[in-house]
Amino acid sequence: MKIGIICFPSYGGSGVLATELGWHLAQLGNQVHFISYDQPFRLKFHENIFYHRVNTPHYDLFPFPPYYLALVNKIAQVVEEQNLDVVHAHYAVPHALAAQQALAMVNRDVGLVTTLHGTDITLVGNNESFFRTTRHAIKNSPGLTAVSNDLIKSTREVFATDRPIRCIYNFVDPREYRRLEPENIPCRLRYRSKGEKLLIHISNFREVKRVGDVVEVFYEVQQEISSRLLLVGDGPTRDSVAALVRERGLEKKVVFLGAQDNVVSLLSISDLLVLTSEKEAFGLVNIEAMACEVPVLAAEAGGVPEVISNGETGFLAPVGDVEKMAKLALKILKNPELQKEMGLAGRQRVIDNFSSDIIVPQYLEYYREIMGKGEGN
Ligand code: GMT
Numbered sequence: 001m002k003i004g005i006i007c008f009p010s011y012g013g014s015g016v017l018a019t020e021l022g023w024h025l026a027q028l029g030n031q032v033h034f035i036s037y038d039q040p041f042r043l044k045f046h047e048n049i050f051y052h053r054v055n056t057p058h059y060d061l062f063p064f065p066p067y068y069l070a071l072v073n074k075i076a077q078v079v080e081e082q083n084l085d086v087v088h089a090h091y092a093v094p095h096a097l098a099a100q101q102a103l104a105m106v107n108r109d110v111g112l113v114t115t116l117h118g119t120d121i122t123l124v125g126n127n128e129s130f131f132r133t134t135r136h137a138i139k140n141s142p143g144l145t146a147v148s149n150d151l152i153k154s155t156r157e158v159f160a161t162d163r164p165i166r167c168i169y170n171f172v173d174p175r176e177y178r179r180l181e182p183e184n185i186p187c188r189l190r191y192r193s194k195g196e197k198l199l200i201h202i203s204n205f206r207e208v209k210r211v212g213d214v215v216e217v218f219y220e221v222q223q224e225i226s227s228r229l230l231l232v233g234d235g236p237t238r239d240s241v242a243a244l245v246r247e248r249g250l251e252k253k254v255v256f257l258g259a260q261d262n263v264v265s266l267l268s269i270s271d272l273l274v275l276t277s278e279k280e281a282f283g284l285v286n287i288e289a290m291a292c293e294v295p296v297l298a299a300e301a302g303g304v305p306e307v308i309s310n311g312e313t314g315f316l317a318p319v320g321d322v323e324k325m326a327k328l329a330l331k332i333l334k335n336p337e338l339q340k341e342m343g344l345a346g347r348q349r350v351i352d353n354f355s356s357d358i359i360v361p362q363y364l365e366y367y368r369e370i371m372g373k374g375e376g377n
Contacts, residue, residue, distance in 0.1 A: 001030045001367065004078055006071070006099060007090040009038040012204060013284040014117035017147075017170055018090040019043050024173070024360040033078050037067065042261070052078050068094050075102035079110055086111035086367045089141070092120040093130055096137040111371040113143035113363075115168070118281025118302065121155050123208065135159045143370035145363075148303025151281040166366055169306075170282045171359035174351050177291035179343075180268040188269040191255060197227040197333045200270040200294070202263060202285045203277070205235030210299070212237070212244050213276035213322050217297075219248045220326030225333055229254045232266060267292035271339060272332055278319045280304050287354045290314075290346030295339055297329050307354070313346035 003025055007018035019040040022032040026048035034040055034051045043051065054074045056065040075098060078084065087103065087110055089095035096114035103110055114137065125134035138144065138155065144165045146152045152165045182188050192198045199218055203209040211231070218229040231241070231254060238256070245254045260266065263285075267273070273289035275298040282303045286296050296314035298304050299321075310316045315328040332339050352358075 001025075001086065001364070002033070002082060002084045003030055003367070004033045004035055004075065004082075004084045004087040005090065006035045006075065006087065006095040007040060009036040009040040013170070013282070014090050014115075014120075015040055016042055017117070017284060018088075018115075020171070020173070020356070021088075021360065021363060022049060024356050025364070028360070028364070030364075031082075033082055033084065035071070035074055035078055037071075050082075068098060071095075071098045072101045072105075075099055076105045079103065079106050079108060083108075084110055086113060086371060088112075088363075088367070089114045090117065092116055092125060092134045092137040094133075096141050097133055100137065100140050109371075111143065111367055112141055113145065113367060113370055114138070114141035116144065116146040116151055116155060116165070116281075118147065118151055118279070119208075121151060121158055122279045122281070122302070126158055135161075139163065143366060145366065147282040148306050150303040150306065154281075154302070168362050168366065169354055169359060170284045170287060171354050171356045172284075172287050172291050172350060173356040174291050174347070177264055177267075177288055177350075178347075179293040180265060182269060185265045185269055187265065191230060191269060192228055193226075195226055197221075197225055197271045198230060198269060199227060199272050199274055199329070199333075200230045200232065200266060200289075201274050201276075202232040202266075202288075203235070203275070205233050205238045205241065207237060208277055208279050209235075209237070210276040210278055210320070211241045213299070213320060213325070214274045215241060215244050215248065215250065215254070216322040217274055217276070217325045217329055218254070219250065220322070221329050221333065222250070222253055224330055227253070227333065230257060230266060230270065231255065232257045232260050232263065234259045263288060264292060267294050270294050272297055272329060273314075274325070274329065275299065275304070276319070276322075276325070277301050277304075283307060287350050290343075290354075291350045293340075293343030293347050295332050295342035295346060297325055297332070299325075309345070309349060313342055313349050
């Protein structure tokens, strides 16, 4: 199959997921064409993968670079020149909308699948400035998937649509995401001393992640047990989080690592992932951690309860309830057997439900269904 993938190339769950999906589709023998304004940051070389950059030329009449126009044009061009069978747009706006516009311009029967990732519905689509365009994109995409059942529910609520939406969960490759032996991770000595427990948080530090709650949870935890906190990622709230760390006197125990590509090593030396988001369609980082045998303590938001089995692979607590979260964190960290059990159960849950071997074929099957639909209609 020849598949076009339109995604955001930068850090963020939707871009990572789209990039990994493309790579696995290429591994299975499909030809994959990425279309974006930059090369997806995690894109690895593969002979079946091609990248098409969207160039947005400057023109004095346009006060803002007309990326959308250039994107529509590029999608149409790639569809025609590469004879694509299906276009997969990740994110409702502008990608699904641009793909619809492009396919209306070409003289080919091409399948179109849109994957809703969460923020496109709960943050962007919900905003009055984008509401109608997002609703139109959803209404007019022949194939629609969402990364959790909770996101399907939110989409129905926000856009009052009863269109069929297929739930296809996020995935990781458990061969790549696995707990490494500590002796193979030199940085372990830098981030944790003997007898210390290590908590980790990984996100893009947007308001929605409530990273301040992670610091508050850690503040409680470190009063009872010797521990440190690794903060991985970067974004708009990083400075306010750093201010809170100073306010709580935690500078020596909290390490800001900034954005990191390879989180497997960092997860492999960690004892607990803490994710405190108030909205989270799925939480790709949850399964990255679980695959590396790290229990997860998370706020019970969005699709997170579909991912974490409460009491088995980690614990869930109400959004913002840092006291309860701290108690649950201590329950795991003070009990190495429970930590081990939860870690192993988490990895098994990923292998059984969220592995590339299980999820990638679901996308392929859906492409075939949508293409069949196109021919029939
Ligand atoms: O979490 C983010 O802020 C990044 C965001 C994105 O738009 O890339 O991630 C969303 O898509 C991921 C991949 O499907 C999901 O795992 C995340 O849960 C979702 N984020 C939110 O819903 C906040």
